[in-house]
Amino acid sequence: MTAAAPRASMSDLLRDAAAASLVAALLAFPLLGFQLDASARGLALDVRLIWVLYAAAAVFLGRLFFSLAGAYLAPRIAGRFAPRARSKQAAPGAMRLYVGIGMLVVAFILPWLPFSDRNLIDKATLILIYVMLGWGLNIVVGLAGLLDLGYVAFYAVGAYSYALLSSHFGLSFWICLPLAGLLSGAFGIALGFPVLRLRGDYLAIVTLGFGEIVREVIINWGEVTGGPNGLAGIQRPSFFGLEMLPAASGGGVTFADFFGLAYSPYQRIIFLYYLILALALATNLFTLRIRRLPIGRAWEALREDEIACRSLGLNPTMIKLSAFAIGASFAGFAGSFFATRQGFISPESFTFIESAIILAIVVLGGMGSQIGIVLAALILVGLPEWFRELAEFRMVAFGAAMVLIMVWRPQGLLSHREPTLRLGPPTEKSA
Structure with missing residues (x-):
């Protein structure tokens, strides 16, 4: 029986979130910290430090939230629902179908x-x-x-x-x-x-x-x-030859005329x-x-x-x-x-x-x-x-x-795929 991994303290989580927010601020400063404003005098460079602070605060709160969730909530949720998830193997496929x-x-x-x-x-x-x-x-x-x-x-x-x-x-x-x-x-x-x-x-x-x-x-x-x-003036599609125009080219019947409807661009x-x-x-x-x-x-x-x-x-x-x-x-x-x-x-x-x-x-x-x-x-x-x-x-x-x-989640939002071939239970001959 292996010992459980030590849980990170709140001070460690705060330091980790602060470091992440600092990196975010450094990256956001050249991207969000400047803006060119056009005026009568020409272009002027405007410094927007408030956007940098917003980005750093968002990263700090997000990092802290995910760290707390991983350290305190995830073990409890996994312990409560893991047996039920193992007993229902077909649930993900049925949910995706619905x-x-x-x-x-x-x-x-x-x-x-x-x-x-x-x-x-x-x-x-x-x-x-x-x-x-x-x-x-x-x-x-x-x-x-x-x-x-x-x-x-x-x-x-x-x-x-x-x-x-x-x-x-x-x-x-x-x-x-x-x-x-x-x-x-x-x-x-x-x-x-x-x-x-x-x-x-x-x-x-x-x-x-x-x-x-x-x-x-x-x-x-x-x-x-x-x-x-x-290229402009590309031909529009028709509904089995019925054009969706106010008047058909060549004096034909339009879609609205054929079905007895009032013409509408909709x-x-x-x-x-x-x-x-x-x-x-x-x-x-x-x-x-x-x-x-x-x-x-x-x-x-x-x-x-x-x-x-x-x-x-x-x-x-x-x-x-x-x-x-x-x-x-x-x-x-x-x-x-x-x-x-x-x-x-x-x-x-x-x-x-x-x-x-x-x-x-x-x-x-x-x-x-x-x-x-x-x-x-x-x-x-x-x-x-x-x-x-x-x-x-x-x-x-x-x-x-x-x-x-x-x-x-490197596998994507919905990474579950149904197998193309399912093997049945082993028979006595195969065993």
Whole structure:
């Protein structure tokens, strides 16, 4: 029987919190302590020490709270609930199922709630775009274990493919959508070939370079992509050929006329919302299904140990290429929807920070966790959209969230994943 670890005294906890607040103050001073103010005399540098004090006080109180909770509350809670948790192994999976069903119901009825308006639907549509991108990147990073820092390149390929095909060839959204996914998947295969023998940091550097190459090509190929000015006048999607406009082009029938409704711009907003919801759900169902197929198990085998995967007779080349191609295809679908929703695209929408946000959503939610990605998208994308007055501190909060999740819960918010294969109890012959 081992002796219990000595409990830290209150003075030790206070000194630890004070040291953490001092470090926070030193880091916050160059970030929050200065501000440029524009006046009639020009720019003036204003010192804001009060914000530094706020940051130090917040870190002091937070550090002290977590230290007290870990030293006094955690042992009691663990001792009281540990036997009950061990006796109910299926509880986490059932809870996630209920949470997922609840989220799905809320997503379906959101446009019809009393407090719903155009601003809320637009924000929900944006969150669903990032959810779909997170689920697509989850195939590459979460299942196959391939660190991709250039995922926004496939997003851009899908958007520009849709814009160019619809503008120059007059193709509808429903034809351009699969074509954009196929082109993005082809770019994923093109990226996969140079990185077949790379892993870890080297793979991340190559994918980062690929993303920047695609962006620079878009900027400098002005006669095709419009260069820095982007592409405008992108075709809007239709409901089985019924345009959502006040008057149909060519004297046809509009969506409102066909259903006997008064025209309202809100109809197109709701249609786009349900369209991205359907695309996101299709991505989720495909990912859940493919995890249980041989290719999905091969991705997880590659993630755990590539040498063991090769020794089992699996072909790592085809496994990596399939992961890059399928993940890139979903980014292409999301990019085509982004282009038709905005009606305008430019290289500024596909910078490296977009790849960082999508990767952070996957890591924060828990690699391989579908519901976790939804929660992470709500936190990293939804909260900054709702609290625009805190926009200047967005990246500070973004970095702090990443630090906290890596220190206290490196596996992500919801790291539990159902096994793809369950072994039954041993039989008499096997025993």
